[in-house]
Amino acid sequence: MKLTHYRRTGSVYSVDNGLLKFTVMKARDISEILSDIATLLELKGDNPFKIRAYEQGARIVEGLGDQLEPLVREGRLHEHKGIGPALSEKITELVTTGRLAYYDELRKEFPATIFDLLNIPGLGPKRVRLLYQKLGVRSLGELEYACVENRLLTLDGFGEKSQAKILDGIQQLKRHQGRFLFSDAMEAAEGLIAALRQSPEVIRISLAGSLRRRKETAKDIDLLVSSGSPAAVMARFVALPGVADVIAHGETKSSIRLSSGLQADLRVVSDTEFPYALHHFTGSKEHNTALRGLAKSLGLKMNEYGLFRGEELVPCATEADIFAALGMDEIPPELRENLGEIEAAQARQLPELITESDIQGVFHAHTTESDGRHSLEEMVKAAKALGYRYLGISDHSRSAHYANGLSIERVRAQHNAIDEIQQRHPEITIFKGIESDILADGSLDYPDEVLNSFDFVIASVHSRFGMTEDDMTARVIKAISHPAVTILGHPTGRLLISRDAYPLNLTRVLEAAKAHHVAVELNANPHRLDLDWRFCKDARDRGVRLSINPDAHSTEGLSDTRYGVGVARKGWLKRADVFNTQSADQMRQTLAAKKTR
């Protein structure tokens, strides 16, 4: 069963088979609580800088993952910039007792369902508090009812338009959860950019916002244009095909909603302002805040229109010039999260991030033999066309009935088929593999002699997600301890927007992966993007190599590798940190060496 969240129930206990069990607080839970505290303080109208401190604390804790508990135990939390005595004490209380008195007190002031109201565009903490205190509105349902009854009109600062906009926002929220996959948002963004490029008034155009930073999900699309006639660009933007709704239409800034429900914002500036604005609208908010603070300490003022010394503009033609003016190397958009990139750029120690062309070949491809849409040879041809030097075929194993997993006889037949197709396509090396289910007890899905007949084995969890963390961790570690295993597949099992990761102690899994020379998959399927970018650095520091795998179920799916490269970049990975940047010859040796270990 699913973990019962503290934030919703006020309890760290969950009911499993009728028994009350203690649930260990994970960094993720603690991060959510700190984030909730920030929201509650906002609702109370507390000091904005205190709120920011809690938000920053939440992000730091999230990134720590399973390292959090040892840090607390060793009393070393405060070593992280942004965690001071108060946060350190509260995090320690959460880790050691599973509760936080301060949080419990704060929560008594507002019903938990009030958080939902903040997801409505145009509703922030101030107005939500007013709705709660004056109208007693506690939930989305109650708010909708209050709108229908025209009761919002009685409040100061609310009029007809606000009420209609809120009602519309509730409908939107009901239809989508307000988040979209990176791949879907990116596709829509590319369409908008191509359409706007047609416009003669557009000088420069770029993607900005979280999509440019390659966050795994997006709330909206941010676009930036430079032009001498902003009004004309705006008029064109709000009239583009596919626009369902115009949310805002100003002189330099407009927002539309596409028929998919996705919102897109366009900002237009002069061409001189473009680099400054591009940096500004790429964010993140936290990165910008930190960088502006730094600029200020250098006697400069930074905003979307420029970098100023007094009244005088510091001329910059590109983002790189801006970073140079601030005394640092250019920070790639993916790293702009205020998670150490500014300090690294100042020290000239930013990593040279991996690029798509560094990927020499890919593993994890399914064919019609299990649940893929294209045949073995079609997949091989497609991989060759993409310029890959090798392709690792890995259909599902025999226990995966739902996916037509391969019996031992069918494994042998596929190996013969690969030998035959290999002869017809000598330019690309086909590696024989399998995506073996990790069974509930941690064993693999075939006898050893069959496992040893593959060039590589990906071991993945596809069932029994409801285990305890200890059991799941033991299960995965047992699987990757098997000498035949080359790669741990989609390590946390999450599906973005729709399914949480299963409970797992990732630190212990990464340690085991290192010990047994197993690569960990960075599954590039846009629904997964698993391993999460937040944990890539940790894996790298432990000496674990990540394998960027498309998990392709069709020839088109092979191209998903690019999303994985995006995640790897966001996770600070270099070429050498990634398993499948090896040449075909190196890879053949690596796989052979693994088998004889």
Next chain:
DNA sequence: GCCGTTTTCGGCCCGACTGTTTTCAGTCG
């Protein structure tokens, strides 16, 4: 609540747009 080669106290980034306002607060990024 955090932080400190100006500081252990007093700072902490900045501007556009909207709606409801006669001058601005709230929201958003």
